[in-house]
Amino acid sequence: MCRMGIFGNSIQARVAGKGLKYLWNKSKPFTLAVVVVVGAVNVAYYVKRYQRRKKWNSVGQDIVVLHMFPRGRFCPNLSPFVVKLETYLRMAEIPYQVDFEEPLGPKGKSPWISLNGEEIGDSQLIMEMLGPKYGKDFSSHLSTEQLAIARAMRIMIEDHFLWSLAVWRFDIDAGQAFLNSIEAPYILRFVIALFRRRIVSASRVQGMGRHNHEEVVEMGRKDLKALSLCLGTKPFLTGDKPAEVDCALFGFLAQVMWNSAGSPYLQMLESECTNLQAYCHRIKERFWPDWGQCLNPPQSEIVQ
Known part of the structure; x- marks a missing residue:
C-alpha cells in the first residue's frame, strides 16, 4: 500500500x-x-x-521647490496642508517654486519640498526646519501660555477638525463640492471616486467615521466655535502679528471658505463665527495678493 x-x-x-x-x-x-x-x-x-530631480536641484541654492497637488478653481489648493505651507513660505518671504509633477513625497503625502538636493516631507516639520535655516521666527515674542494655546488650537484643527471636514467632504457631500472645486477630466474624476472611498474608510479606522453624520457635524462645529472664541477680536490668533499657527488655521479655514459650498461649516462662518470669515480675508489679502492668478483657471480679478 x-x-x-x-x-x-x-x-x-x-x-x-x-x-x-x-x-x-x-x-x-x-x-x-x-x-x-x-x-x-x-x-x-x-x-x-x-x-525631475536634476531640474529641481538646478533652481538655485536655498530656493525651495514646493511639490503639491494641482491648483483649485476657488482656492490655490484643495489640501489644507498645501495652503498652510505655501502661506508660510510667503509670510517668511522664502524664495520658492511650485511643482505639480510629483505631488506625493518621501512620506507618501503632499506637500513636500526639495531644497538643495534634500527631500523633506510633512508641512509642520518643514516649517520647523525652514524657520531656523532662514532666520524666521514669528512666535519668539509669545509667552509660554500663548505658545501652548497656539499649539492646542493647531492640533485641534489639524488632527480633529480635519476628520470632521473629511467626513463632510467625502461622505456626507459625496465629494461634490470637492469635484466642483477642481478642473478634473473624466478619468481623474474616476480616480477621485476611488480616493473618496479610501478617505471614508480611513475615517472609520481613525474613529470619526463611526459616528453618525449629525454627531460628526456637531463635533466640527464645536471646534470652529472654540477657535472663534479664542480668536475673539484679535487680528491674528495670538495678537496683532501673524505667527506660524495662523498659516495652519488659514489652510483649513480656506477650505471651508472657498471649497465647501453648502457645508454647515461655511454657514457657521457666515453667521455665528463671522470673525473667522474676516480672519480668512485678512490673511488672504496680506499674503495672497495674487490669489486670482494662483487659481485654475487663473482669474484676472481676485476672487472673494
Whole structure:
C-alpha cells in the first residue's frame, strides 16, 4: 500500500512537471514580453524621476521647490496642508517654486519640498526646519501660555477638525463640492471616486467615521466655535502679528471658505463665527495678493 502510494505520487509529479513545462513553452514568448515591457516602464520611470530631480536641484541654492497637488478653481489648493505651507513660505518671504509633477513625497503625502538636493516631507516639520535655516521666527515674542494655546488650537484643527471636514467632504457631500472645486477630466474624476472611498474608510479606522453624520457635524462645529472664541477680536490668533499657527488655521479655514459650498461649516462662518470669515480675508489679502492668478483657471480679478 505504501509503495503503491509512493509510485502514484511519482507519476503525478511527473505529469505535473510535464504540464508546467508545456505551459512554460507555450507562454514563454508572452512572459518574456511582459518582463521586457515592465522593465522598460521601470527604466523610463527612474529616468524621468532622475531628470525631475536634476531640474529641481538646478533652481538655485536655498530656493525651495514646493511639490503639491494641482491648483483649485476657488482656492490655490484643495489640501489644507498645501495652503498652510505655501502661506508660510510667503509670510517668511522664502524664495520658492511650485511643482505639480510629483505631488506625493518621501512620506507618501503632499506637500513636500526639495531644497538643495534634500527631500523633506510633512508641512509642520518643514516649517520647523525652514524657520531656523532662514532666520524666521514669528512666535519668539509669545509667552509660554500663548505658545501652548497656539499649539492646542493647531492640533485641534489639524488632527480633529480635519476628520470632521473629511467626513463632510467625502461622505456626507459625496465629494461634490470637492469635484466642483477642481478642473478634473473624466478619468481623474474616476480616480477621485476611488480616493473618496479610501478617505471614508480611513475615517472609520481613525474613529470619526463611526459616528453618525449629525454627531460628526456637531463635533466640527464645536471646534470652529472654540477657535472663534479664542480668536475673539484679535487680528491674528495670538495678537496683532501673524505667527506660524495662523498659516495652519488659514489652510483649513480656506477650505471651508472657498471649497465647501453648502457645508454647515461655511454657514457657521457666515453667521455665528463671522470673525473667522474676516480672519480668512485678512490673511488672504496680506499674503495672497495674487490669489486670482494662483487659481485654475487663473482669474484676472481676485476672487472673494
